[in-house]
Amino acid sequence: MTVLRVHNACASPWGEPLLQNINLVLEEGCILGVIGPNGAGKTSLLSALAADIPLTRGNIQLFNKPLAQWNPIQRARRVAVLPQLSLLNFPYTVEEVIMLGRSPHDTGARQDQIILAEVMQATDTTFLRDRLYTQLSGGEKQRVQLARVFAQVWHQPDDQARLLLLDEPTAALDLAHQQLLITALKNLAGRGCSIAVVVHDFNLLASFADQITALNGGRQIAYGTPGSVLTESVFADVFGVQVHISAHPESGRPLVIAAEARVPQ
Amino acid sequence: MVLLVRPRSRKQAAQRLLLVLSILLPIAILIALCNGAVPLGLSEALTGLSQTFGPGKDSQAAIIIGQIRLPRILLAALIGAILAMSGAAMQGLFRNPLADPSLIGVTAGASLGASIMIVTIGYGMNGLAGLSLVSIGAFVGGLVAVLGVYRLATSSSGSSVATMLLAGIAITALAGSISNLLEFQTDNETLRRISLWKMGGLDGASYERLLVATMTATMVLIALPRYGNALNALLLGESEARHLGIDVSRVKLGLVVWVAAGVGAAVALAGTIAFVGLVVPHITRMLIGPDHRYLLPASALTGAILLVLADTLARVVMAPTELPVGVITAILGVPFFISLLRRRHQYGMQS
Incomplete structure (x- = not known):
């Protein structure tokens, strides 16, 4: 089933255009990575997909039905x-x-308890269960919030397609918890949940994304498999930086290495 | 027995607190019935209470209980419940533990609305019809104030404490000066009515007032808890609540209208009673956490108990002179509030 079909989406909720002519298709169980410099429109894209900001042109189909026609509870x-x-x-x-x-x-409460235990294990938050959220560290808070959104789409009794939108989920996580998160995301995708995720760590993204789109100034600069998007020319275009693209020694997926920063003479 | 076992979860603690409070409320009412300018023994008070609704209406105890104490105590309980539950709902809506009807201008707005009503309907304000009109005026005034503060203080990133309190100060000042302007213009008789009403307090309790209070309390105390789940989700943020399937704008409007109705009626019936709406939800939250499904009813019960006891104190400390109950709640509430501010990190309350 096609989870998301975005056609020529444009949005300018505060006057300035934040998104211009975005096109993408996300199938069931696929992971889409969104990259771009600060202010490129990554969060705006997720907001548009979450129906938080309206489109000025184009359309978004969620599970083959226009996004705006979804009833809030059914969508949630x-x-x-x-x-x-x-x-x-x-x-x-x-x-x-x-x-x-x-x-x-x-x-029902029984099903909820099962899901609670599973998502706490997937995010390593079981030992935090009775702690107060306000007293946690930044990384712990992020894992708890991840567990919350996981719980929302963890399981469907009738295996309907689901969608998870994540805005920088790894920002506050240490390396071990980043890897735990990737495992959980792959696991979730394997069970039919599609994922759109904004991440700044390209090598992390390359290790689990099925497709990547690169944004800059609200425009879609590149869209395709990690191998086709994570190239030296896209990095020069989008980020204005020099990188070397290598291959991961185990998976063979792209490995992005930033070029040595040079102080101008 | 069930009360002696350590609670295993917050849910159990919450259910237990609700049970304890439901037992404490009738006890508080009995204490209040026995104490006053003329102290009565428990058996005397109970006899008086039964005579009120049966033969022997004219005995001294029956007159004290039936005509004076009972309506006043029940009014205190209802208004305490309304104020505390409204405070808890406001704090959830603003995502801010400092939101309180009197700090953010709702009380002042309601006060102004009631004054305008008294001035416009002039001498016809006696009886149930007059009282209802004053309550409606207070409701509209409170609603305008809370909508104003909410719009000023809330942006897409949540509500700012500083802006909220400043907006509250501005609206309170504006409402106060318009009130003064009104009083400046009116004749002596109306002025006297306004100032008598402003002194408020629970000493004007009558069965008419009790009727208006019961009707409002029934509606508000049934309506607000239905927003428990929505308020829980709203604490995460507005867009997060929307992503959890909450119709945020409808919920906000509903909460604001019900709070304005409750606070408006409380102001119209008993004047301004400070700190109940602020302190009671805090105490309750310290005991059972912020889950609004339990916080709202538990706050209502705690508020009722507290105001009944505060009013009893107000009647006995300087008997036969009665203090306005707002003085007692402020004297008790302010030090408590300050100690909360100083120890807020101990129970996880930030900002």
């Missing part, structure tokens, strides 16, 4: 969104925060 059961920043400053326990991810569902 199949689409979860992890924002870049968390505003939560009330002393919920970790368990309470994660269980908020189950609030759109009515699958």
Whole structure:
């Protein structure tokens, strides 16, 4: 099933155009990476996909139905969104925060407890279960928020396609937890959940994305497999930096190495 | 027995607190019935209470209980419940533990609305109809104030404490000066009515007021808890709540209208009573956490108990002179609030 079909999407919620002519297709169980410099429109793209900002032109089809026609609860059961920043400053326990991810569902307390245990294990938050969210470190908070959005789309009784939108999920994570997250994402994708993710670590992204789109100034500069997007010319175009593209010694996937920074003489 | 076992989870702690509070409320009401300018023994008070609704209406105890204390105590309980639950809902809506109807201008707005109503309907304000009109005026005033503060203080990234409090100060000042302007213009009789009403307090309790309070409380106390799940999701942020399937703009509007209705009625019936809406949700949150499915009803019960006891104190400390109950809640509430501010990190409250 096609999860997302974005056709010529343009958005300018505050006057300035933030997205111009974006086109992409995301199939069930596929992972899309979004890259670009700061202010390129990556978060705007996720916001448009989450129906937070309206399109001025073009259209987005979610599960073959126009995005705007989805009823909020029906959409929440199949689409979860992890924002870049968390505003939560009330002393919920970790368990309470994660269980908020189950609030759109009515699958019963037993099912919710099973999912809670699974997502806590997948994000290494089991030992934090009774701690107060407000007293956690930045990385721990991020893992708890990840567990919350995982819980929202972790499992569907009738195996409907789902979509997870993640905005910089690895920003505060250490290396071990980044790898744990990648494992969880691959696992989730393997069970039919499609994922769109904004990440600044290209090598991490290359290790698990099926397709990548590169944005700059709200325009789509490149779109395709990691091998076709992570090239020296795209990096020169989009980021204005020199890189060397090598191959990962194990997987053979692209490996991006930044060129030596030179102080102008 | 169930009360002696250590709770295993916050949910259990919350259910237990609700049970304890439901037992404490009738006890608080009994204490309040027994104490006052004329102290009554427990058996005397109970006899008086039964005589109020049966034969022997004219005994001294029956008159004290039935005519004076009972309506006043029940009014205190209802208003305490409304104020505390409204405060808890506001703090959730603003995602801000400092939001309180009196700090953010709602009370002042409601006050102004009621004053305008008293001036316009002039002498016809006696009786149930007059009281209802004043309540409606207070409701509209509170609604305009809370909408104003909300729009000023809230952006897509949440609400800022500083802006919210500043907007509250501005709206309070504006409402106060318009009130003064009104009083400046009116004749002596209306002025006297306004100032009598402004002193407010629970000493004007009557069965008419109790009727208006019961109707408002029934609606507000049933309506607000239905937003429990939505408020829980809103604490994450507005777009996060939307991604969890909450119709955010409808929820916000509903909350604001019900809070304005509740606070408006409370102001119209008993004047401004400070700190109940701020302190009670804090105490409750310290005990059971911020889950609004439990926080809202538990706050209502705690608020009812607290205001009944505060009003009893107000009646006995300087008997036969009665203090306005707002003085007692402020004297008790302010040090408590300051200690909360100093120890907020201990229970995980930031900013």
